[in-house]
Amino acid sequence: MNAPAPIDVKAATRAFLAQTEEHMNAYLEACVHCGQCSEACHFHKASGDPRHTPAYKLFPIAKAQRAQKWPLKWLGLAPAITEKDLAEWEELIFDTCTMCGRCTEVCPMAIDIASIVGQARKAFVAAGLGPADLLQAAENSRDHGSPLGLTPEKLVDRVEWLADDDEVDMPLDKERAEVLLTVSSIEAMKYPQSLSAMAKILNHAGVDWTFSTTGYEATNFGYLSGKADIAKVMIQRILDAAEKTGAKTVVIPECGHAYGVLRWGAANIIGRPLPFEVLHITEYMAKLKRAGKLKLKPYDTPMTYHDPCQISRRGGATEDARYLLDGFATHFTEMAPTGAHNWCCGGGGGVQAMSRAAPLRHKVFQIKIDQVAATGTDTLVSACANCRLTFDESKTALHWEGKLESIVEIIADHLVED
Amino acid sequence: MTVMGMSLLDFARGPAINTAMAVFVLGVLWRLVSLLGLPRSVDRSRPKAGVPSAPMAALAGIWRHMGTPRGFGPMSMFQVFNGWIFHVGLAVIVFGFAQHMLFLKGLFGLSWPVLPTSVITLAAYVTLASLVAALVRRMTHPVLRLLSTGNDYVSWLVTVLPVVTGLLAVSHLGARYETLLALHILSIALLLVWFPFGKLMHAFLVFITRAETGMTYARRGVKT
Numbered sequence: 001m002n003a004p005a006p007i008d009v010k011a012a013t014r015a016f017l018a019q020t021e022e023h024m025n026a027y028l029e030a031c032v033h034c035g036q037c038s039e040a041c042h043f044h045k046a047s048g049d050p051r052h053t054p055a056y057k058l059f060p061i062a063k064a065q066r067a068q069k070w071p072l073k074w075l076g077l078a079p080a081i082t083e084k085d086l087a088e089w090e091e092l093i094f095d096t097c098t099m100c101g102r103c104t105e106v107c108p109m110a111i112d113i114a115s116i117v118g119q120a121r122k123a124f125v126a127a128g129l130g131p132a133d134l135l136q137a138a139e140n141s142r143d144h145g146s147p148l149g150l151t152p153e154k155l156v157d158r159v160e161w162l163a164d165d166d167e168v169d170m171p172l173d174k175e176r177a178e179v180l181l182t183v184s185s186i187e188a189m190k191y192p193q194s195l196s197a198m199a200k201i202l203n204h205a206g207v208d209w210t211f212s213t214t215g216y217e218a219t220n221f222g223y224l225s226g227k228a229d230i231a232k233v234m235i236q237r238i239l240d241a242a243e244k245t246g247a248k249t250v251v252i253p254e255c256g257h258a259y260g261v262l263r264w265g266a267a268n269i270i271g272r273p274l275p276f277e278v279l280h281i282t283e284y285m286a287k288l289k290r291a292g293k294l295k296l297k298p299y300d301t302p303m304t305y306h307d308p309c310q311i312s313r314r315g316g317a318t319e320d321a322r323y324l325l326d327g328f329a330t331h332f333t334e335m336a337p338t339g340a341h342n343w344c345c346g347g348g349g350g351v352q353a354m355s356r357a358a359p360l361r362h363k364v365f366q367i368k369i370d371q372v373a374a375t376g377t378d379t380l381v382s383a384c385a386n387c388r389l390t391f392d393e394s395k396t397a398l399h400w401e402g403k404l405e406s407i408v409e410i411i412a413d414h415l416v417e418d
Numbered sequence: 419m420t421v422m423g424m425s426l427l428d429f430a431r432g433p434a435i436n437t438a439m440a441v442f443v444l445g446v447l448w449r450l451v452s453l454l455g456l457p458r459s460v461d462r463s464r465p466k467a468g469v470p471s472a473p474m475a476a477l478a479g480i481w482r483h484m485g486t487p488r489g490f491g492p493m494s495m496f497q498v499f500n501g502w503i504f505h506v507g508l509a510v511i512v513f514g515f516a517q518h519m520l521f522l523k524g525l526f527g528l529s530w531p532v533l534p535t536s537v538i539t540l541a542a543y544v545t546l547a548s549l550v551a552a553l554v555r556r557m558t559h560p561v562l563r564l565l566s567t568g569n570d571y572v573s574w575l576v577t578v579l580p581v582v583t584g585l586l587a588v589s590h591l592g593a594r595y596e597t598l599l600a601l602h603i604l605s606i607a608l609l610l611v612w613f614p615f616g617k618l619m620h621a622f623l624v625f626i627t628r629a630e631t632g633m634t635y636a637r638r639g640v641k642t
Contacts, residue, residue: 022456023630029453030623033565034501039493050564069452105490105642108501109624110483110631264638267462274464316466316639337491340642 007083008127015123016064016081024116028062030109031055037103037113042344043096046363054103054113057092060085061120090129093120095357098348099257100309105341114314117349121226130225131354138221142230146185147221147353152213158188158195159211166196169203174210179284180247180276181209182218182238184255186385190392194385197412198253198281204415205293209251215241218258219386223265224350235266242276249277251284254408256310256384257348263315280311281408282383286320295416302331302377303405306368306391307342308384321383321407328414333375343367345382347390358393365394369402378402381410427596430603438607445614446622453626466639479632480625487642496555500548507545511581514538535588542585549578569616576612579605 038044038053050056064081072078099114107113124130137147145151150158156172163170171177181202187194202209215238222230242250252259261269263278279287288294305321312318318339325332337343346364351357368391372380380402382388391404421429470478486493512518514533523529533541553574556562583602586592593601612618635642 020456022454022458025456026453026623026626026630029449030620030627032617032620033562033567033570034497035559035561035565036493036497038561040490044561050560053561053565055565104631106486106493108483108498109620110479110628112631112634264463267464268459271462273462277464313640313642314638316635316641318641337489339489340640341487341490343491 005128007086007129009081009083009086012086012123012127013064013067013081015126016061016120017068019061019119019122020065023112024061024119025065027109027111027113027116028058028065031058031062031111032109034108036106036108040102040106042098042100042102042346042364042367043360045367046346047096047360051092052096054097055111057089057097057120058111058113058116060089060093061116061123064123086124086127086129090124093117093124094131094134095351095354096360098309098344098346098351100344100348101314102309102341102344105313114349118223118226121224122228123226125226131356133355134221134225134350134353135227137350137353138225138227138230141217141219141221142233146188146217147219148185148189150183150185150188150217152216155183155188155211155213155216158192162192162196163199166193166200168196168199170196170199171210173213174245177208177210177245177247179207179209179249179251180215180238180242180245181211181251182253182258183211183216184219184253184258184385185217186219186255186389187253190389191385191406191409194254194406194408197406197409198251200412200415201285201288201294201408204295204417205288205291207288210245210247212241212245214244215239218252218255218262220258220261221350221353223261223269224257224353228269231261231265232269235262235269238262239266239270239274247276249279249284250274252278252280254281254383254385254388254406256308256315256386257350259315259317260310280315280317280320280383282311282320282324283317285408285411286323289324294411296328296411297414297416299329299410299414300331301329301379302333303329303379303381304333304335304372304375304377305338305407306335306345306380306382306387307339308382308387309342309344309348311383312342313340324407324411328411329381331377333377335371335375343371345384345387345390346394347386352386352390358397361390362394362397365391365398365400369398369400372402379405381405381407383407425596425600427600427603430600430607434607435603435610438610442610442613445611446619449614449619450622453623461634461637463637465637469636469639472633472636475633475636476629477632478636479630480628482632482642483628500551500555504545504548504552507541507548508577508581510541511538511545511584514541539585539588542581542588546578546581546585549574549581553578572612573616573618576605576609576616577618580609 044052066078067080097117101114103113140147159170220234259280346361515538516532519532583605587598587602
């Protein structure tokens with residue numbers, strides 16, 4: 001058996017210090033160690049382990065920053081980060097933070113811990129750390145187009161099969177289109193009907209849209225794994241495809257982090273504003289409904305709705321899902337807490353892709369089971385394939401008998417065709 | 419007792435407090451300049467339509483994090499309430515006590531109505547109890563024990579000392595009034611010297627971090 005690769009502390013330190021920036025440093029200097037964030041964190045709630053406290057996750061990056069600060073550095077009063085620090089915090093930075101931002105809600109200093117964890121991951125990867133399966137997902141994205149084997153050829157194959165099977169027109173590589181529709185490979189490989197459902201809805205509303213074989217993967221495992229170069233490649237592919245087709249709007253499918261990265265991070269990663277509008281599929285469907293282009297039959301199943309963190313709490317699109325459900329889902333009961341305060345699924349931030357994190361993820365699902373039970377319904381609808389997959393796996397592990405649905409699929413199934 | 423040929427009280431309200439105030443002002447300026455002088459990332463994402471202006475969003479962020487949002491779900495509220503109690507208590511003592519107002523008037527030339535000494539004494543006892551409760555929680559709660567560093571304990575100590583010495587001075591307990599007053603002023607000098615270098619600096623940083631988070635979330639149209 002090969003010895004584990006040494007941990008490159010210098011590379012990690014360089015990567016930590018490369019993040020030096022006013023916002024981040026203000027956050028790192030402002031923490032008063034009050035511990036309120038522990039109660040907002042689903043991992044801490046599920047495990048009871050104090051190490052899962054969000055503020056504790058910031059310690060290595062805060063330590064690295066302090067160690068280079070004058071006069072502490074000059075006086076030798078601030079120790080540098082060590083191999084032990086990095087080895088100990090790897091699990092905390094990757095496996096037990098979904099970057100859901102719920103901790104910020106209760107932080108008296110309003111520290112954006114999620115964004116710092118996202119930055120800190122870069123340093124851990126630079127040191128040679130990080131879960132192998134997450135890093136592999138990022139490399140697959142760069143080398144094969146998607147983390148889950150959705151190559152351009154496979155996309156063509158899937159689209160042709162779905163178009164044929166579901167009798168829906170699914171344009172691919174149209175020369176010009178108003179809307180570029182992207183996909184999440186989680187959907188394409190695990191919930192393929194979601195792709196044809198999106199197509200049905202766009203066709204129903206008469207939208208001029210296309211998929212592209214050069215820019216289709218909306219998820220960004222480069223960002224989630226702390227590999228900035230891959231994050232940029234994934235964004236550039238969509239950017240090039242949208243520019244080629246002249247799309248004014250890029251629609252992100254049911255994937256929270258894909259939306260977060262492309263809607264709020266991409267322009268900053270590539271260093272210029274995006275030349276198109278980015279909308280999550282729930283935002284886009286709400287836009288169609290407002291324009292009177294979405295005619296729906298009532299959906300009568302008693303259900304509740306799970307807000308994906310990156311779409312609601314960190315995305316600002318909470319009301320679009322409600323607008324869609326209003327007058328459509330006749331037996332909709334909000335869970336508590338809900339909207340921007342909702343509990344995370346436990347699989348965001350790439351945690352779903354880390355097999356070693358599964359036992360704790362399953363414990364987190366108990367929070368959701370209890371939330372759903374309190375609504376008196378047994379159907380959990382969401383707008384994120386990653387949440388859905390996380391729930392699906394935990395549902396099996398915990399033998400939960402409730403039903404999981406996608407908002408896109410239920411809307412597609414209730415379209416009123418003229 | 420004499421220090422450098424002067425009485426302890428003269429030393430405390432002369433060189434000690436003056437030096438401490440200079441360290442406080444220069445230290446706070448140094449912290450703020452060294453922070454605000456760092457490179458700032460520019461957010462190039464397209465803001466949502468109809469979001470509030472940056473100053474309004476900053477103010478909303480400062481206000482929003484005064485407590486736990488409604489509908490957040492179960493949270494232990496001890497920390498929130500206790501935090502409010504000692505922060506308000508300290509403000510009442512610092513600005514409501516006649517002697518403090520006169521001291522500040524000497525520095526800034528401003529005066530304001532003050533509260534009766536009995537009210538200030540009560541506020542000081544409540545604040546002291548609240549600070550002791552905060553320390554007990556910090557030393558016993560598993561999360562707080564893990565998070566706490568020397569900075570947290572030193573910051574607690576330099577905050578509690580002026581409250582204790584102030585109460586002793588007002589009550590004339592334990593020593594001559596002049597000595598107690600000198601110790602009170604010296605404890606404030608210690609607080610001022612520590613302030614810029616420890617976590618007490620959050621009293622300034624809180625406006626920066628809350629405002630920046632407020633602006634980021636408002637840009638995204640997040641309503642919490």
